[in-house]
Amino acid sequence: xTAGKSDPSAAVTRVEDVDLGVLDDTLSxxxxxxxxxxxxxxxxxxxxxxxxxxxxxxxxxxxxxRHPGIRPSVIAAAAMKDRSAMARVxxxxxxxxxxxxxxxxxxxxxxxxxxxxxxxxxxxxVRAIVRQSRDFFHDISDEEYTQVIDLLRGIYWRVVKSNQQxx
Amino acid sequence: xTAGKSDPSAAVTRVEDVDLGVLDDTLSxxxxxxxxxxxxxxxxxxxxxxxxxxxxxxxxxxxxxRHPGIRPSVIAAAAMKDRSAMARVxxxxxxxxxxxxxxxxxxxxxxxxxxxxxxxxxxxxVRAIVRQSRDFFHDISDEEYTQVIDLLRGIYWRVVKSNQQxx
DNA sequence: AAATATGATGGACGATGTCAATCAGTTTTG
DNA sequence: CAAAACTGATTGACATCGTCCATCATATTT
Numbered sequence: 001x002t003a004g005k006s007d008p009s010a011a012v013t014r015v016e017d018v019d020l021g022v023l024d025d026t027l028s029x030x031x032x033x034x035x036x037x038x039x040x041x042x043x044x045x046x047x048x049x050x051x052x053x054x055x056x057x058x059x060x061x062x063x064x065x066r067h068p069g070i071r072p073s074v075i076a077a078a079a080m081k082d083r084s085a086m087a088r089v090x091x092x093x094x095x096x097x098x099x100x101x102x103x104x105x106x107x108x109x110x111x112x113x114x115x116x117x118x119x120x121x122x123x124x125x126v127r128a129i130v131r132q133s134r135d136f137f138h139d140i141s142d143e144e145y146t147q148v149i150d151l152l153r154g155i156y157w158r159v160v161k162s163n164q165q166x167x
Numbered sequence: 168x169t170a171g172k173s174d175p176s177a178a179v180t181r182v183e184d185v186d187l188g189v190l191d192d193t194l195s196x197x198x199x200x201x202x203x204x205x206x207x208x209x210x211x212x213x214x215x216x217x218x219x220x221x222x223x224x225x226x227x228x229x230x231x232x233r234h235p236g237i238r239p240s241v242i243a244a245a246a247m248k249d250r251s252a253m254a255r256v257x258x259x260x261x262x263x264x265x266x267x268x269x270x271x272x273x274x275x276x277x278x279x280x281x282x283x284x285x286x287x288x289x290x291x292x293v294r295a296i297v298r299q300s301r302d303f304f305h306d307i308s309d310e311e312y313t314q315v316i317d318l319l320r321g322i323y324w325r326v327v328k329s330n331q332q333x334x
Numbered sequence: 335a336a337a338t339a340t341g342a343t344g345g346a347c348g349a350t351g352t353c354a355a356t357c358a359g360t361t362t363t364g
Numbered sequence: 365c366a367a368a369a370c371t372g373a374t375t376g377a378c379a380t381c382g383t384c385c386a387t388c389a390t391a392t393t394t
Binding site: 220221223248249251252255274275276277 | 379380381382383384385389390391
């Protein structure tokens with residue numbers, strides 16, 4: 001035998017022969033596994049850029065760019081992090097000169113976030129890279145990609161809202 | 168106005184009003200964001216159990232249970248981790264008395280992994296919990312859940328194979 | 335027999351998410 | 365109006381994570 005089915009009584013030697021069992025019907029398994037792969041790929045693409053490491057920075061960069069004056073807690077919710085984790089990310093970005101933190105006029109507790117010019121430029125560069133990151137799924141057809149995104153987008157928003165109520 | 172569309176010129180105050188921009192068409196964004204939510208939920212469910220923290224342990228537990236004699240590198244590939252990360256997980260599990268590491272008869276470099284009785288028992292308990300973890304997506308219909316799982320499963324296997332060739 | 339490749343480990347490093355504590359500003363309540 | 369309760373944001377501590385590099389033992393190739 002060359003590359004066909006393996007002897008079921010023998011120990012599995014190749015990943016392709018693995019039976020995932022319960023995990024095969026578990027959404028979180030696939031999400032968590034793919035997260036690792038996707039993150040690795042993304043960070044490779046961002047190599048050297050000033051937003052390496054972590055979902056937070058990219059999300060923050062884009063959301064602040066698109067919604068000047070947005071507040072930290074809203075970004076945290078969108079990135080599914082808690083406020084304290086996001087605060088650290090924003091602190092880093094401020095040190096890097098990517099964003100400004102201003103006090104909201106209406107409510108002194110709230111911060112209004114803005115991109116600096118440097119931040120704007122970086123956002124443009126990162127946007128291009130993020131668009132290219134679809135290449136990681138070059139095996140996947142546009143139909144499939146669209147389908148899975150549509151589904152995940154729906155799930156995402158429901159989770160965000162559900163987090164909203166609890167958190 | 169009460170809860171309708173917000174003034175587009177005003178700063179965004181609620182997550183629901185956020186426009187994700189490029190991220191809205193980026194699979195990795197949704198995967199990474201959902202990963203955080205899903206992981207949080209799963210770890211809450213595993214509270215106190217001997218497999219808390221990390222995708223690796225659960226995957227290892229199930230794969231070893233289903234494929235006695237499986238080797239570490241195969242589990243690493245299925246979990247999308249690198250070998251050294253998986254080695255640490257397996258080391259922990261061995262210390263906990265969940266698995267045995269035996270030397271493969273055919274190839275001395277290779278380890279053959281087996282569950283201990285304690286490991287078997289734990290696997291059963293964890294299986295039940297993992298099944299329940301679908302409740303996290305109670306908002307999502309069975310159709311949607313099945314659809315998204317089918318799509319992600321396909322993507323998962325393609326990524327696994329693609330990793331195989333490079334790694 | 336020597337060189338090369340493979341499977342598995344271990345240490346070091348920076349970054350992550352969580353949690354509890356803190357602080358400032360706001361709203362509620364009496 | 366003052367006290368209490370609440371909210372948004374920040375900080376520090378802690379355990380863990382993924383990565384990278386070096387190492388070691390064993391197999392395979394030449």
